[in-house]
Structure formats: C-alpha cells, structure tokens
Amino acid sequence: MKRVLTIQDISCLGKCSITVALPIISAMGVETVILPTAVLSTHTMFKNFTVKDLSDQLLPITDHWKSQNVHFDAIYTGYLGTAEEIEIAKTIFHEFGGKDTKIYIDPVMADNGKLYPAFDEAYAKLNAGLCGEADVIMPNITEACFMTGTEYKETYDEAYIELLISRLAKLGAKTVVLTGVSLSEGKTGVYGLDTVTGEKIIYQNDHVDAAYHGTGDIFASTVVGAATRGLSLADAFRIAADYTAETIRVTLKNPAEPWYGVDFETTLPLLIREIENA
Numbered sequence: 001m002k003r004v005l006t007i008q009d010i011s012c013l014g015k016c017s018i019t020v021a022l023p024i025i026s027a028m029g030v031e032t033v034i035l036p037t038a039v040l041s042t043h044t045m046f047k048n049f050t051v052k053d054l055s056d057q058l059l060p061i062t063d064h065w066k067s068q069n070v071h072f073d074a075i076y077t078g079y080l081g082t083a084e085e086i087e088i089a090k091t092i093f094h095e096f097g098g099k100d101t102k103i104y105i106d107p108v109m110a111d112n113g114k115l116y117p118a119f120d121e122a123y124a125k126l127n128a129g130l131c132g133e134a135d136v137i138m139p140n141i142t143e144a145c146f147m148t149g150t151e152y153k154e155t156y157d158e159a160y161i162e163l164l165i166s167r168l169a170k171l172g173a174k175t176v177v178l179t180g181v182s183l184s185e186g187k188t189g190v191y192g193l194d195t196v197t198g199e200k201i202i203y204q205n206d207h208v209d210a211a212y213h214g215t216g217d218i219f220a221s222t223v224v225g226a227a228t229r230g231l232s233l234a235d236a237f238r239i240a241a242d243y244t245a246e247t248i249r250v251t252l253k254n255p256a257e258p259w260y261g262v263d264f265e266t267t268l269p270l271l272i273r274e275i276e277n278a
Contacts, residue, residue, distance in 0.1 A: 003074075004072065005033045005075045006035070006224075009037050010038070013043075017217055020264065021078065027271065028272070030229060037055065045213050055085055058085070059091070071100075075103050078106050083126050093133050103135050104138070107143050113145075127147060138179055138190075138192075140216070148168060148171075176192055189204035210252055218243070247263065
C-alpha cells in the first residue's frame with residue numbers, strides 16, 4: 001500500500017485540512033499519515049475559535065519516524081500558517097524526500113484577490129520558495145499572483161493564465177497547475193503545465209454557483225490520492241474537479257443548509273467507484 005504524509009492543521013470542527021485529507025486519501029486506498037501543525041477548535045470562519053500551535057512538536061515527531069525508517073511515497077502540504085512551519089516543511093522534504101517521493105504543495109494563503117488576514121506579502125514570498133521544492137503545486141489564481149508579483153485580475157483571458165503559468169514555472173516545481181480557472185462563461189477548472197515535457201493539463205467542468213469552506217482541501221486531497229494510486233496527473237485533476245463539484249451540488253440539496261463545510265462524507269462512495277474504474 002502506498003503511503004502519503006500530509007502536513008497541515010487540524011480543525012476539530014469544520015471539514016477542512018487534515019479532517020478532509022485523512023478520510024479522502026484513506027478512502028482511495030492510500031495509507032495517510034498526519035503531521036498536525038496546529039489544533040483549532042473550529043476552522044476560522046467560526047467566531048472565537050481556539051488554537052494551539054504545534055510547531056515545536058513537528059521535528060521531534062519526524063525524528064521518531066526517521067528512527068523507525070519510515071518512507072513516504074508522497075508528501076502533501078496544505079495550510080501551514082507561519083514562516084517557521086514553512087522552513088520546517090522544507091526540512092521534512094529534504095529528510096524524507098527523494099526520487100521515489102513526490103511532493104505536492106497547495107499553498108493555502110489567499111483567495112478572491114486578497115491574502116488571508118494572518119498573512120502578508122513576505123509570507124507569500126516564503127511560500128513561493130517552498131513551491132520551488134515541489135513536484136506539483138496547485139495554487140489558485142490569487143495565490144499565484146502573490147507568489148509571482150503579478151497583478152490580480154477578476155476578468156482575464158487565456159494569455160493572462162499562460163503568463164501566470166510561465167511565472168509559476170520559474171519558481172522551480174516540475175508541474176504547475178492553476179485552480180479555479182474559467183476559460184468560458186459557466187465553466188471552471190484547471191490549467192497547468194508539465195515543465196519537463198511541455199505537456200499541458202487543461203480541464204473544464206460546469207461551474208457550481210456556491211462557495212463553501214474546505215472545498216480546496218477536498219480538491220487537493222483527491223489529486224494527491226489519485227496520483228499516488230498511479231493515475232496520470234491529467235486524470236487526477238479531472239477526477240478531483242468533478243468530485244468537488246458533485247460534492248457541492250449534493251450539499252446544496254441538503255435541507256439543513258450546512259454553511260461551514262460540504263457533505264463530502266456522503267459522496268465518498270462515488271469517489272471510490274471513480275478511482276476503481278479509472
């Protein structure tokens with residue numbers, strides 16, 4: 001069985017970060033090891049949440065793993081939160097990485113043209129440096145703009161996306177994929193480039209007009225799980241885009257009208273069937 005290490009926070013209530021990555025990647029038939037960067041009572045869309053930073057525990061945990069000769073087929077980072085944790089992630093890449101270990105980075109820090117409140121442009125530049133260590137990065141358009149010093153545009157054409165891709169490629173990752181890219185009205189998806197082969201990864205599906213916390217984590221976790229299972233990156237991103245969209249559609253039909261996360265638990269059987277048939 002393949003094994004993935006995911007490095008991000010635990011929001012005890014809220015369906016995001018590790019509480020999404022662990023069940024989704026595990027359901028895809030991949031052992032999932034967690035390294036929590038912090039524990040939050042809820043995700044940050046709730047008021048008055050509590051948080052316990054775990055930065056001082058990360059290296060002692062990984063030192064123990066080294067003593068047990070633990071190997072990972074992939075390492076996947078999501079929300080890190082501090083400059084210190086970015087540097088620790090680099091250390092972990094170097095200590096557990098290698099030609100047989102793929103590194104996936106979702107540089108969670110911004111959306112809709114703005115950085116999240118806890119971050120500044122200096123943090124964005126540190127994330128850009130981290131992305132240079134990766135095999136695959138999957139920022140959204142806002143994150144790509146902050147990491148490359150590019151003006152953010154809500155309305156854009158394919159030439160603008162190509163510009164962002166070319167600038168992301170200079171960061172050093174082998175494959176760069178922009179998420180949340182709309183190439184025509186009513187559509188959304190991904191636009192990426194394998195910088196080694198020059199092959200493009202482009203996929204568009206129907207846009208679902210709703211926004212929920214944690215859907216980016218669902219998307220990235222599905223990509224990592226599918227790729228670790230041996231699917232091509234093109235297939236992994238296609239499956240992730242379709243699964244995330246279907247999960248949002250299912251959640252919209254819930255009469256309880258959940259607001260803090262999507263009902264991914266109910267759609268896991270769909271994902272498992274898709275992986276088995278791929």
